[in-house]
Amino acid sequence: MKKKTSRSRAKIKIRKKISGTTEKPRLSVYRSLDNIYAQIIDDTTGNTLVAISSLAKEAKAEVRSTKGKINKSKLIGNMLAKKALEKNIKNVVFDRGGFRYHGRVKALADGAREGGLQF
Numbered sequence: 001m002k003k004k005t006s007r008s009r010a011k012i013k014i015r016k017k018i019s020g021t022t023e024k025p026r027l028s029v030y031r032s033l034d035n036i037y038a039q040i041i042d043d044t045t046g047n048t049l050v051a052i053s054s055l056a057k058e059a060k061a062e063v064r065s066t067k068g069k070i071n072k073s074k075l076i077g078n079m080l081a082k083k084a085l086e087k088n089i090k091n092v093v094f095d096r097g098g099f100r101y102h103g104r105v106k107a108l109a110d111g112a113r114e115g116g117l118q119f
Contacts, residue, residue, distance in 0.1 A: 007098040007099065008098060009098075010098040011097055011098030014095060014096065014097075014098065015095070018093050018094075018095050019043045019093075020040075020041050020042055020043040020044075020092075020093055020095075021042070021043070021044055022042055022044055022045070023091070024091045024092060024093055025040045025041055025042045025043075025049055025089060025092055025093070026040070026041045026042075026043060026092065026093045026094075026095050027039070027040050027041075027080075027092040027093065027094050027095060027112065027117070027119065028040075028041055028095045028097055029094075029095065029096055029097050029099065029105055029108055029109075030097050031073075031097075031099060031104050031105060034054075034069075035053060035054040035055055036053065036054050036069075036072070036073045036076055036104055036108060037051075037052075037053040037054075038051070038052055038053070038076060038077065038080050038108060038112075039051040040080070040084055040089060040092060049084075049087060049089060050080060050083045050084050050087060050089065052076055052079055052080045052083060053076070054072055054073075054076055058079070059075070059076060059079055062075060062079075063075065063076070069104055070103060070104055070107045071107075073104040073105075073107040073108045073111065074107040074108065074110060074111035074114075075111060076108055076111065077107065077108035077109060077110065077111025077112040077113075077114075077115065078111040078112070078114055078115040079115075080108075080111075080112055080115070080117075081111070081112045081113075081114070081115020081116050081117045082115055082116075084115075084117060085115070085116050085117075089117075090116070090117065090118060091117075091118050091119065092112075092117055092118070092119045093119060094109060094119045
């Protein structure tokens with residue numbers, strides 16, 4: 001229970017400082033035990049512009065062939081960047097969602113950077 005409450009506190013602190021605009025939307029990350037989810041959100045309108053997860057239909061085949069959660073996260077970050085560039089989104093603000101910038105969260109960010117996103 002303590003882990004969950006400390007993560008929610010961290011998430012609130014992060015969201016006080018970070019907000020996505022139309023020019024620079026927010027890249028939000030959530031990780032569960034098995035999967036990872038990422039969204040690019042415009043907070044001024046409240047719209048999700050791009051979303052992908054390790055469960056998405058377009059990612060499922062590639063995710064299954066990849067070994068390891070960190071490698072899968074990097075792949076998801078790369079795929080998110082490709083989808084974002086198709087919609088003309090180049091710059092984003094990174095929201096780690098209360099998780100430490102370490103392991104799978106860092107791998108997703110690195111994959112998004114390799115795919116062409118800037119943050």
